[in-house]
Amino acid sequence: MKPSYQKYVPFPGVPMTKRLWPTRTITHAPAWCSVDLRDGNQALVQPMNLAEKLEMFHLLVEVGFKEIEVGFPSASETEYEIIRTLIEGGHIPDDVTIQVLVQAREHLIRKTFEAIRGAKNVIIHLYNSTSTLQRKVVFKKDMDGIIDIAVQGARLIRTLAAEVDQGTHIRYEYSPESFSGTEPENAVAICTRVMEELGAAPENKIILNLPHTVECCMPNIYADEIEYFITHLPHRENAIISLHPHNDRGTGVAAAELGLLAGAERVEGSLFGNGERTGNLDIVTVALNMFTQGIDPELDFSNIRHVREVYERCTKMEVHPRHPYAGDLVFTAFSGSHQDAINKGEAYMRETNSPYWEVPYLPLDPADVGRAYEPIIRINSQSGKGGAAFVMQSVYGYELPKAMHPDFGHIVKQACDEAGTELLPQAVLDLFNRYYVNISTPYALKKYRFAHCEDGAAPHVRFEGVLVRDGAELPLDAVGNGAVDAFFKAVEAAGVTGYTFLSYSEQAVAKGSDSMALSYIALRAPDGSTVYGVGLDSDITIASIRGILSAINRVAGGQR
Numbered sequence: 059m060k061p062s063y064q065k066y067v068p069f070p071g072v073p074m075t076k077r078l079w080p081t082r083t084i085t086h087a088p089a090w091c092s093v094d095l096r097d098g099n100q101a102l103v104q105p106m107n108l109a110e111k112l113e114m115f116h117l118l119v120e121v122g123f124k125e126i127e128v129g130f131p132s133a134s135e136t137e138y139e140i141i142r143t144l145i146e147g148g149h150i151p152d153d154v155t156i157q158v159l160v161q162a163r164e165h166l167i168r169k170t171f172e173a174i175r176g177a178k179n180v181i182i183h184l185y186n187s188t189s190t191l192q193r194k195v196v197f198k199k200d201m202d203g204i205i206d207i208a209v210q211g212a213r214l215i216r217t218l219a220a221e222v223d224q225g226t227h228i229r230y231e232y233s234p235e236s237f238s239g240t241e242p243e244n245a246v247a248i249c250t251r252v253m254e255e256l257g258a259a260p261e262n263k264i265i266l267n268l269p270h271t272v273e274c275c276m277p278n279i280y281a282d283e284i285e286y287f288i289t290h291l292p293h294r295e296n297a298i299i300s301l302h303p304h305n306d307r308g309t310g311v312a313a314a315e316l317g318l319l320a321g322a323e324r325v326e327g328s329l330f331g332n333g334e335r336t337g338n339l340d341i342v343t344v345a346l347n348m349f350t351q352g353i354d355p356e357l358d359f360s361n362i363r364h365v366r367e368v369y370e371r372c373t374k375m376e377v378h379p380r381h382p383y384a385g386d387l388v389f390t391a392f393s394g395s396h397q398d399a400i401n402k403g404e405a406y407m408r409e410t411n412s413p414y415w416e417v418p419y420l421p422l423d424p425a426d427v428g429r430a431y432e433p434i435i436r437i438n439s440q441s442g443k444g445g446a447a448f449v450m451q452s453v454y455g456y457e458l459p460k461a462m463h464p465d466f467g468h469i470v471k472q473a474c475d476e477a478g479t480e481l482l483p484q485a486v487l488d489l490f491n492r493y494y495v496n497i498s499t500p501y502a503l504k505k506y507r508f509a510h511c512e513d514g515a516a517p518h519v520r521f522e523g524v525l526v527r528d529g530a531e532l533p534l535d536a537v538g539n540g541a542v543d544a545f546f547k548a549v550e551a552a553g554v555t556g557y558t559f560l561s562y563s564e565q566a567v568a569k570g571s572d573s574m575a576l577s578y579i580a581l582r583a584p585d586g587s588t589v590y591g592v593g594l595d596s597d598i599t600i601a602s603i604r605g606i607l608s609a610i611n612r613v614a615g616g617q618r
């Protein structure tokens with residue numbers, strides 16, 4: 059790639075010495091305009107058909123958009139028919155304004171006015187490209203020539219708007235397309251002329267949409283351009299300043315956010331950023347970014363799965379697994395330290411009832427976008443002991459004692475390394491069962507009984523039974539202050555020696571319709587190490603006995 063970088067010209071800065079936007083914060087939602095059905099649609103391999111456009115339109119209404127660019131009605135019969143269907147089919151709620159895009163060309167403008175007949179609220183969106191590059195390469199005109207295209211278009215629009223039925227409320231929008239590639243003073247000049255032509259006034263504000271048609275500079279430069287425009291525009295009070303970022307450098311969201319700081323009041327974009335090339339601005343991300351700053355975005359993404367499902371079906375595009383807020387993996391932690399911190403954060407939230415979201419590594423509560431049911435913690439070779447314990451607890455209700463976490467974590471880590479892939483919860487449970495639960499080799503408890511005795515002395519329990527190893531029977535018979543103690547002594551008396559009882563905890567778990575007891579046992583093994591065993595049975599005493607035997611068997615069977 060060496061020398062070819064020299065053919066790129068660095069983007070010019072904006073002549074500003076003082077700028078206000080870096081000192082500001084975003085405090086409220088802008089007016090949003092969805093361009094999914096137009097800019098998004100025009101960039102699809104297979105543009106949406108009528109049914110898909112209608113479904114998408116209804117989704118956008120459901121999400122809360124009040125301004126929706128529904129198409130470019132003069133582009134084709136299909137586009138025209140879709141707009142007629144929206145209007146004639148009564149699909150447009152009274153509080154929603156449809157927007158239609160048109161180039162500054164007479165026959166296209168006339169066709170556009172035909173298309174909007176009978177609509178209640180319409181924004182006629184006029185555009186022509188104004189950038190230095192387009193002037194030179196496409197239009198071969200100077201700036202006056204470009205202004206003339208816009209003025210002629212605006213004049214015709216005003217004339218035709220005056221003839222439209224009284225029941226149709228028309229507003230105007232003008233885009234100096236490729237605004238960010240236009241000299242700032244030229245952008246102001248052309249917009250000023252269009253405002254005059256369209257009779258912009260405080261009670262009849264024009265939307266001046268300032269597109270980052272191709273994102274060719276850093277977002278701070280776009281913000282400078284917006285602030286320059288706003289502070290140099292005569293009669294700024296007659297205009298609503300709108301942003302239309304694209305995402306060629308991958309910073310469309312940043313450009314929109316900095317553009318808002320620079321004073322814009324309206325934002326055009328699309329769901330998940332669908333649009334030309336790398337896409338339009340992703341409105342979902344900007345809106346949810348606001349949400350995470352304690353600002354009501356005035357769009358409803360509380361069921362993001364549904365929004366995504368309709369979007370993917372209608373556009374045949376896929377949302378990337380790492381897409382902010384909506385991707386499959388964005389609320390998932392595989393790595394141990396993240397899992398640990400998330401676990402602790404969730405415990406902190408439960409224990410303190412904190413009114414604020416204070417969970418490390420998760421900037422948004424998944425429940426706020428309807429994703430609370432998904433596994434946050436998933437297991438692979440990067441996971442730690444807390445992750446495996448979390449899966450056992452959250453999926454199966456097994457409350458592993460904290461001291462046992464490293465032991466089980468080690469087993470899970472080894473299995474992940476061997477598998478070289480993620481372990482699903484069932485595989486984690488299988489490992490737990492295989493390594494700890496009711497292990498019955500080499501020692502198997504063949505038969506047993508215990509009796510509670512109260513014969514004058516302190517109450518005690520007698521355990522009798524038979525342990526089998528390699529076909530040989532070892533009789534068990536001992537007395538203890540409880541069944542577990544009696545069993546432990548009986549095993550020792552039968553020659554299985556060198557174990558010390560360290561700790562024990564129990565819990566009930568639901569197994570189908572039955573409730574079972576789980577007993578976690580820790581013993582000191584003959585070599586001084588700690589060994590864990592788990593017993594599972596409908597009877598808590600038997601569960602404990604099975605747990606002890608499991609621990610012994612893990613040592614005796616060399617299964618550690």
Ligand SMILES: CC(=O)SCCNC(=O)CCNC(=O)[C@H](O)C(C)(C)COP(=O)(O)OP(=O)(O)OC[C@H]1O[C@@H](n2cnc3c(N)ncnc32)[C@H](O)[C@@H]1OP(=O)(O)O
Nearest residue numbers: 100130132133134161162163185186187196197207235271
């Ligand atoms: C940045 C954006 O996303 S803008 C929106 C872009 N969207 C679309 O283009 C989708 C819909 N477009 C279409 O269906 C077609 O392009 C139409 C119907 C608008 C126009 O079609 P056509 O006139 O057949 O062809 P085409 O688009 O190639 O037109 C190019 C001509 O329009 C001129 N032109 C382009 N934009 C404008 C404009 N805003 N104002 C006036 N003339 C323009 C070009 O200079 C060129 O002129 P030339 O033929 O004299 O060289």
Ligand SMILES: CC(C)C(=O)C(=O)O
Nearest residue numbers: 185233235236269271
């Ligand atoms: C027509 C304008 C708003 C546009 O789509 C763009 O510049 O990207």
